[in-house]
Amino acid sequence: MDETDTSIDRIKRIVVQRLESLGRAGVTQLPRRAATAIEASSPQPKPTTAEPTRAVKQESTDDMKTGRSKDKATGLAVVQKEVAACTRCEELACSRTQTVFGVGDPKAKLCFFGEAPGADEDRLGEPFVGRAGKMLNDIIQKGMGLERSDVYILNVLKCRPPGNRNPSPEESANCREFFERQLEIINPKFICCLGTVAAQNLLETNIAVGKLRGKVHEYRGAKVVVTYHPSYLLRNPSAKKFTWDDIQLLLGEMGLPVPERTDR
């Protein structure tokens, strides 16, 4: 097989992957500009971004920037369609089962911001649904007295890094636009960063999570509290006490009472 065959096979694989993602996102027709994304995802000396379709980009820009959005759910659906078609990170776009956009109340006052989908999330298309998801549910329900449906949950990356490796800086940069637009639409008053990758990307810092936690930070008008990732808590149960402190800090900022704990 020569080099040309290899490139064609690769492009075919990307096209099939993309069409499947679009189908899962409910896209039944492709705009003409969609070809641009496919072209941009073919092998290039330096892989860069695939431009969203002009029509979709214009619609979402209007929705978010001018305040003419019909509602937040509509704005998020626009971004979600772009994410479903995204092939900016070639390795992730080829290996994902589906993109994992976010879940919860589009009008939530509180967002939980994590790292990237794992195997369960990649399979089910929803963030925090595995063991780490159960831990997060406990934090929300037992730790805060809220329901999962009261908040919005999203990640830095919308695609699973193979083998659950950490996102590369380039992948995080590629996906940044999407989480920024999600947060712009939702406009939460509070954000809880779960783990190093989430905190460092949101706050644009290299400071370790251990030094970021215990304080209130700021992201575009929202108060930000940093705590450990639920996966870390599963591996290091002794760190749960620190997360409990962080959640109390968050509850205090939100003006919510600290619920009685029955499981400690």
Ligand code: SF4
């Ligand atoms: S991780 Fe984000 S930027 Fe990269 S391919 Fe997936 S949706 Fe696109």
